[in-house]
Amino acid sequence: MRWVLCGAVLAAACLHPGAGGAWDVRCIPVTGPADAECQDPFERARTPWEEHPLAEHRQLLVESFLIAGLPDLLRQEFTLTVYAGSEILEAPTGDYESVRPLLTGAEREQSRRLTVPMMASLPDFSYTLWDWASGNEVCPPDPGHPAFDCHNYESHIGWLNSNHMLPQARHWYAYLHGLAVERAGECKQIADSLAGPQAIRFRDWLLACEKEALVIEGVAQHYLQDAWAIGHMMERWGSTEIADFGFDRGLGFLISGFVGAVHGSKAMFDETPPFSEAAPWDDPINAPHADVGYVDGLDGPLPRPGVGDRFLPQLMGLRSGLPGDDYAPQREALFGCAVDGLREVYAATAQVHGALEAPLPLFDARRQVEQDSCWVQRVTNSSFHTGIGVHHGAFADPATLLIPGIVGWTMSDMVGFFVLDAPVTTPEVRERFQTDVGYVATLAGHYARIRPDGTEMASGARPAGAPAASGGGLSLAGVGSNSVYARGGPGVPPSGYSDPLLPWGLTDPDPAQQERKQALNLTFADAHAADRCQELQAADLQAYVDAAQQAAGGDPELAEAACGQCVQMIAPHLRFGVEGSHDANREAFCALVAEAPFAPAFLYTGEAGPFTGAEPGDLASLRSAARARCCSGGGAADFSGVWGGTCTDAGSEAFQGDCELNIVQSGTDVSGTLGVCGAGGTVSISATASGGGLSNVVIGAGSCMATGSGSLAGDQLTITATGACGGPVAATIVATKDLGVCP
């Protein structure tokens, strides 16, 4: 079968995350087979992006961590507990619970499992970190747009991803890296304010803060990694803002398609029927090709061979590329930049995760992530020209050009025949796009013949003295090349929906900024405990307690969510003792980290002194105390264990038997024998009977007995457990059992 799939080239890159992103990413459903992929944006935001051969961004960050000498602990999985609403998000592939954190009124407790390395995949799944934190449940670039559609490649992400290519990638990295370094500094400041035992007490929160700083850097590293994928070493037209396309989604789609053609379309063709039946599509530029290379900012002007997405094994030297090609310079340059960035961030922390070790000598140490040495690499004119064509087959055979002459009439004609039902795009705009693509493709072909190793095409510069075009030089239908929209940098957001500037507190005069900051603050809640110290007032804290206590005894999920949110929010403010007399050894976190003139608000456990200094002071005991403060009357218990008994007197139906009180919290049975908590601590047990003839209840370790006369039908045996039960249980727990009728 002869494959001539010209039109698909334009469409293709819009359809698959890997086609628009440089190194590939992969989201594997938690419950699915290893070769399955997450079905939709909601699933992607709720799934840890695990290791996979095509999770290339993740793998690159893992390698970068190892080479950079960062502690192993930083690469381990951790869980963020967030408190969300009970909203159900409907998607064609299923329903999802919201994970978007709420400041108040939590109705569900949700867990977000993640690792720092996986966050290098984030920009291909979400627009920003706050977008991910919001569960992909809003639409950052287009707030009125449905979130589901907003996170699909064909409708949004694919044509708004110019920030994955140079030079915008540099600006996005610089901004996020600046945030990461600043956040790392904040973490160190918090750590420095905690002396000795207090630093140990609150170590988990210090770790959480450092992890968050590295998470931000992990997201930033995506853009850095992209900058070293050869298909991204060029000025992709357009911007991350819909307004820069004149709000013309169809035009954005067309441009995305053309860029995809140049970038290489293997990721799409290899996986989309009917093209997949004819795989592989080792389409340059991402695939190795004899005409493809880049000019390095440090080692130019002779081009080096390069590879892109789906060819990480070649980059890593694990699999061969083209004969004679060596991708070590590309690899070592990438790692040189990555190591420089990672080490700068971690060095700015207090290094609670462990000391920064010497890096492994596997990178180009000349690279500095804030200098041109990491950002001015560009593909050659020859590469750009070759990239416009569509190649089929395995690169080593080699792949053959299927669309000859695409530079001229094929490409420009083809786009004119697209039917886009996307709104707005007019025939006039399409015509401008066609002629401008024709211009660009012709220019590329000419440059490839006379200056194959030059980088004019990838630099996006309009030729000096070029007459005014319909689109103006190297623009496409009025949409300029990448550098036109290269905005922001350290301290200056690169787009209108970027992650916000620090600090990520709970309030901001700008409602949009406040929404983003809250999402980040509450998702990385432990990391931001110190930020909240300055914002939550006594009334706010009491409101959490009130909400939790009101929810107690009601819907168990809702009660647990309200309780958990209360614990999360008040724990940093909680003092052991009463106002005017609290345990200084177990001082509240907020009292330790707050800076003048801020005077944090506090809640008190109500314990009476004196304090001996022997009281447990770890974070677990703090959380237990907070739970007791928040959730008294709450909790859940049942008699699901042994409940046997015999009717000792058939006439009076007296009951005597063994029973077991199971104390269940968050789905975990934490009880031991009756009256003794498995998690440590003690519980006082009392029991009463009501409703029937039972008159005497005796309860003891491992057994309970009730006696009485008359029918047992309708009798309720109520067991009340009160006390500190260690771990998450520290409350009065009430459970009842309908004794039924003796057999």
Next chain:
Amino acid sequence: MPLPRMLPVSMAIAIAVLAVSGADAANPAVKACVASCSEARSSCRSEVGARFEGDVAACSGAADERDCRRLAKRVQKAGKKACNDARKACKRCCKLDAESCVKPPELPVASGSFALPERAALETALEEGGFPPGPEGRGFTVLQLPDGVFYIDPAARSPVSAAGECADAMLACLSPPERNAAGCFALLATCKGKPWKGDAPVCCPAGCGERYQALLQEGLAAEDALAAAIWLKPTCMPQLEGHVEPEP
């Protein structure tokens, strides 16, 4: 004698032009500049002549000697025209008091052979590839998308596709130093009528070579001038400007 109340517009323009021309002619610098333009053209034509003789000599004994000579003549003719056009541009420049107006044109260089792109190749491939029909039976469906259908209709030719054909043919031809752009314009068929209609071979309009040379005279580099001549306003492709694809 009272002046006429109003001169006819054409007469007024003529008077103005004569006045300017008279002033230019009286300006020794302009006169010298214009003379240099003529000298440059002579030199240019001599170069063309010398190249022609060389090309013809190279044809002797060739298997396709007749075709070879015909090609040499086309190249010579294009060269002479380039010399003349360069002189005109030079003179215009002189009247603007430019200091240096002599800019030699790109003399055509063309030898060897190359394969022209085939217009029918796309449709043949789509047919053989088994692509389903496009919307309303037009062309071939390539991809069904949430927002519509991507399809290719090789029959829906337009000034855009014709410009693409010209550009593609030029790039197929270009192979410095064997063939430069000026030489390729001389080699390729000249379009007649509307090149997006009918079965005439792939071609470039006559104005493309001239526009290319004019852009060189304006200071553009050769690689930029070729793309600009075909695609940018004022384009050499008739009806490309303002062309709008009909709504599907």
